[in-house]
Amino acid sequence: MKPLLYVDGYNIIGAWPRAAQENWPLDECRDRLIHLLQDYAGYTGQEVWVVFDGYKADRTVRSVDERAGLTIVYTRHGETADHFIERQCQQLPKYREARVASSDGVEQTIILGRGATRMSARELWRELNAERSSGRDRHQMPSAQQRTALSAALSKEQFEALDRLRRQK
Numbered sequence: 001m002k003p004l005l006y007v008d009g010y011n012i013i014g015a016w017p018r019a020a021q022e023n024w025p026l027d028e029c030r031d032r033l034i035h036l037l038q039d040y041a042g043y044t045g046q047e048v049w050v051v052f053d054g055y056k057a058d059r060t061v062r063s064v065d066e067r068a069g070l071t072i073v074y075t076r077h078g079e080t081a082d083h084f085i086e087r088q089c090q091q092l093p094k095y096r097e098a099r100v101a102s103s104d105g106v107e108q109t110i111i112l113g114r115g116a117t118r119m120s121a122r123e124l125w126r127e128l129n130a131e132r133s134s135g136r137d138r139h140q141m142p143s144a145q146q147r148t149a150l151s152a153a154l155s156k157e158q159f160e161a162l163d164r165l166r167r168q169k
Contacts (some may be wrong), residue, residue: 001095001096001097002045002046003044003046003047003097003098003099003100003145004046004047004048004049004092004096004097004098004099005046005047005048005049005100005101006049006051006085006088006089006098006099006100006101007033007037007048007049007050007051007100007101007102007124008051008081008082008085008100008101008102008104008107009030009033009050009051009052009053009081010052010053010081010126011081011101011102011103011104011121012028012033012101012102012121012124013026013029014103014112014121015103015120015121015122015125016029016121016125017089018060019032021085022049023166030052033050033150034050034070034072035145035153036128036132037070038052038067038068038069038070039131039132040127040128040132041069041130042068042069043072043132043134044131044132047069047071048069048070048071049070049071049073049088050070050071050072050073050082051081051085052072052073052074052075052081052135053074053075053079053080054074054076057058057063057074057076057077057140058077059074059075059076059077059124060076061086062075062076062079064073074148082102082104082106082107082110085100085102085107085111085112086107086110086114089111089114089115090114090115092114092115094115098115098116098117099116099117099119099121100116100117100118101118101119101120101121101123101124102106102118102120102121103120103121103122107115149160
């Protein structure tokens with residue numbers, strides 16, 4: 001079973017130095033965070049949930065959207081991301097490895113009591129950046145020295161057929 005990571009979306013956005021420096025609007029911050037978490041889920045193989053508060057919104061129902069290895073939750077009016085994450089952690093089986101990314105001190109204490117481990121927003125940003133760098137390194141194209149010549153990968157007959165086609169032009 002994949003490790004599970006719950007992310008308190010607005011809490012993490014609030015601790016995002018680049019978003020504050022560049023003064024991104026909230027919807028752009030959400031979109032960028034979602035994209036980064038999709039990459040992270042792909043690089044690490046974890047199941048990642050990002051939860052955004054709908055506490056003050058007019059939304060009467062919770063919405064859940066799944067995109068490329070990431071589950072995105074917008075809570076309903078009157079429900080905080082903290083409460084949603086706490087309930088999810090409470091319902092997890094004891095053997096399920098789960099972490100919660102939030103810098104909310106009360107939230108961290110509650111989820112520890114429910115069997116999950118915690119990580120601060122700063123720790124998550126560090127981990128996201130490290131995984132993104134190492135993931136890019138793992139997925140880069142091999143250098144010219146590491147690539148094999150096409151002729152080495154083809155049988156003699158295939159190479160001769162391609163060579164004939166090349167010479168016809």
